[in-house]
Amino acid sequence: ETGVTQTPRHLVMGMTNKKSLKCEQHLGHNAMYWYKQSAKKPLELMFVYNFKEQTENNSVPSRFSPECPNSSHLFLHLHTLQPEDSALYLCASSQDTSGRDTGELFFGEGSRLTVL
Amino acid sequence: GEDVEQSLFLSVREGDSSVINCTYTDSSSTYLYWYKQEPGAGLQLLTYIFSNMDMKQDQRLTVLLNKKDKHLSLRIADTQTGDSAIYFCAETYSGGYQKVTFGTGTKLQVIP
Numbered sequence: 001e002t003g004v005t006q007t008p009r010h011l012v013m014g015m016t017n018k019k020s021l022k023c024e025q026h027l028g029h030n031a032m033y034w035y036k037q038s039a040k041k042p043l044e045l046m047f048v049y050n051f052k053e054q055t056e057n058n059s060v061p062s063r064f065s066p067e068c069p070n071s072s073h074l075f076l077h078l079h080t081l082q083p084e085d086s087a088l089y090l091c092a093s094s095q096d097t098s099g100r101d102t103g104e105l106f107f108g109e110g111s112r113l114t115v116l
Numbered sequence: 117g118e119d120v121e122q123s124l125f126l127s128v129r130e131g132d133s134s135v136i137n138c139t140y141t142d143s144s145s146t147y148l149y150w151y152k153q154e155p156g157a158g159l160q161l162l163t164y165i166f167s168n169m170d171m172k173q174d175q176r177l178t179v180l181l182n183k184k185d186k187h188l189s190l191r192i193a194d195t196q197t198g199d200s201a202i203y204f205c206a207e208t209y210s211g212g213y214q215k216v217t218f219g220t221g222t223k224l225q226v227i228p
Contacts, residue, residue, distance in 0.1 A: 035218075041220060042119075042220050043218035043220075045215065045216075056215065090158055090159070092159075097215070099208075103147055103149075103208045104164070105151075105216060107158030107160065
């Protein structure tokens with residue numbers, strides 16, 4: 001496999017459920033990201049991990065819990081979500097966050113989350 | 117914080133040129149990008165421009181950067197139906213820690 005893969009592609013959950021989104025990158029990158037895409041809003045950065053260390057938490061509610069066990073895998077654990085959390089959650093990777101390259105991000109296809 | 121603004125929607129006829137505009141607030145931007153998102157897919161880098169450049173051309177794509185007005189545009193010549201997608205403007209400041217800020221995306225509809 002190549003690129004960035006996300007599972008599941010679609011997820012429907014109730015507000016009391018606990019679920020997880022998974023992201024895996026096969027590009028040898030050291031930085032991984034979670035973005036939230038909602039209609040008519042800017043793409044919103046949620047978390048950044050660089051060499052497995054969290055370097056950015058963009059004031060994300062604690063009902064979203066990221067985990068980065070190694071540079072190739074990133075998870076987003078979800079619990080007691082609200083209907084307004086329904087969105088497309090995009091995972092991305094880049095070489096690292098040093099700024100020494102062009103900063104190109106490589107995105108997965110996203111996980112479409114619906115909270116009932 | 118940094119902001120990137122773009123219009124939400126643009127409709128053009130097949131064969132015409134499309135111009136998608138973007139404004140940003142961070143005067144320290146190092147790279148400015150255009151990403152393309154096709155239906156059901158993630159974002160993919162289309163082109164980028166370094167902040168010391170005014171223009172970059174790549175086949176049907178022309179990027180113009182006006183640093184004074186903090187304005188970035190993407191022109192697509194001879195727009196095709198396959199160009200229908202959402203186009204995101206983004207910028208980053210590479211000052212030791214790189215973080216990319218995106219706009220809302222402009223949905224381009226190409227009418228046959």
